[in-house]
Amino acid sequence: MGWIPVSLLAVPLLGALALVLAPQALRPALRTYGLILSGITLALAALLVAMFDYGQASRQQFEVDIPWIPGLGLRFHLGLDGISLPLIALTALLTFLCFVYLSWGSARAPGQLMGTRPRALVFTLLVLEVGMIGTFLALDLLLFFVFFEIVLIPMYFLIGIWGGEGRRAASIKFILYTLLGSVVMLLGLLLVWAQTGTLDIEALSAAQGSGMARSVQILAFVAIGIGLAVKTPMWPLHTWLPDAHTEAPTVGSVLLAGVLLKMGTYGFARIAIPILPEGAAAVAPWLGALAVVGIVYGALACLAQRDLKRMIAYSSVGHMGFVLLGFATLTPVGINGALFANVAHGLITGLLFFLAGAIKERYHTADMPSLGGGMLTTLPRLGSLLTYASIASLGLPGLAGFWGEMLALYGSYQPANGLPRGLFLTYMAIGGLGAVLTAAYFLVMLSRVTHGRPLLIADLPPEAADDRLVRETPDERPVVPLGSPPQQIAVLAPAAAADIRTYELLAWTPLVALILLLGLWPGLLLSLTTPAVQTLLGAIS
Secondary structure, three states: OOHHHHHHHHHHHHHHHHHHHOHHHHHHHHHHHHHHHHHHHHHHHHHHHHHOOHHHOOOOEEEEEEEEEHHHOEEEEEEEOOOHHHHHHHHHHHHHHHHHHHHOOOOOOOOOHHHOOHHHHHHHHHHHHHHHHHHHHEOEHHHHHHHHHHOHHHHHHHHHHHOOOOHHHHHHHHHHHHHHHHHHHHHHHHHHHHHHOOOEHHHHHHHOOOOOOHHHHHHHHHHHHHHHHHHOOOOOOOOHHHHHHHHOOHHHHHHHHHHHHHHHHHHHHHHHHHHOHHHHHHHHHHHHHHHHHHHHHHHHHHHOOOEHHHHHHHHHHHHHHHHHHHHHHOOHHHHHHHHHHHHHHHHHHHHHHHHHHHHHHHHOOOEHHHHOOOHHHHOHHHHHHHHHHHHHHOOOOOOOHHHHHHHHHHHHHOOOOOOOHHHHHHHHHHHHHHHHHHHHHHHHHHHHHOOOOOOEHHHOOHHHHHHHHHOOOOOOOOOOOOOOOHHHOEOOOOOHHHOOOHHHHHHHHHHHHHHHHHHHOOHHHHHHHHHHHHHHOOOOO
16 A cells, blocks of 8 residues: 555645646636645545554554665655654645635635735645655655755745745744754764665664664764754754744744644654664753753743744744653653644644734734733634633643643653653653743733733824724724724724634634544544554564
């Protein structure tokens, strides 16, 4: 059944090439073209989920292994196990939902990008999907690196062309950081190749570092880890992320947070830990230290933010800190927690960025004090969904965000043999403090945005009020109808029809349902990852 993973790559790739070779023929169908292709890709991912042998989740399935560059011993080797399957399904789902959001909305609606270079936009998103899915399928180190790098160029253009006012600086910062990190990672991969004579991930994982001295493993782990940490991103290599998220269009932020960050953490589980076990054991205490600093730093940075999208971006630094802490424990519990948090973060933060984009479209700002509060009054459905996503992200039991953080902290209570338990107990305590701070900044945000009374004309200085009086868009009613007392009229209250649009509901409902499903039934995902994690750690043959 190796044709399925090949088709997962071929469908969006051929679709992108068709846009280049036959642009005029496809122009009338551009609004549904990407939706159809991403829908086919999602159907193929669903077929993988249905046909996957869950009794053999620890081994690679649906493998394709053919010569790629025979002279160098490079092979086109694809496959998936219990670790990569959820991320492939997540990637296909989020990409499809992004096309639903873009394609079914009115071209004149705020935030709809199909009115600006639609062919280039569809091409960019399809190429991005190829790179993201390929990263999770690759079983050759060089092939992994190729797919890992493919995503950089389309994301650079997605931010640089369709982003906000500061898009140029944000896109340049994004590409410079990630490319420099990738160069260091490539050096680490080449060091592994020089020491072992192979780039096959399956063979290297089975060897568990044999043939490489401990010092070489440490050096290779640090080099590969730096490249992965930039993409994750790990403190202090995270500074590109807030700018990229703030300026990216809504679909760019969704895919960046929902999938691209997972490519970095996935590399630790697929490459760094199983191939370089002695290097992982030596670096694990340092990795844990940087992880908990990121947890606390991300939470404190969120408390200081005014911009909603920037706050959500900094929250990713903290949440990815929990993922890295889980990996640092080198235990089945901790790594299972990291993998669960990976998927949960993709669902929850993807939904949060969809909602943040919708809020910015309606209010023409993401500045929380300027929103004026009272969203549960003016936009009750949108405000309710924002509350739901926020409490999921802060880790409320019963929703998906709880299990990954809890398991990562529990893994720190009893780390792997050879790791300093006292140090990891300290990490657990600091991580627990970070969880409390996470709840704090989300509750502060909700109190600013969803609660209280809406901003009134009487609250504004005269010059600001005059500006609001004359503003009217197709999606909003006149801010102050003639004859109404200004002190009784909310300045930023859009019309009821603009609360949640149909295409937004279609794009967001699957994420809402999956967040609840994984929160109530965590075994659905943990039963898939546990056998693969045990094999990854060498606990079973």
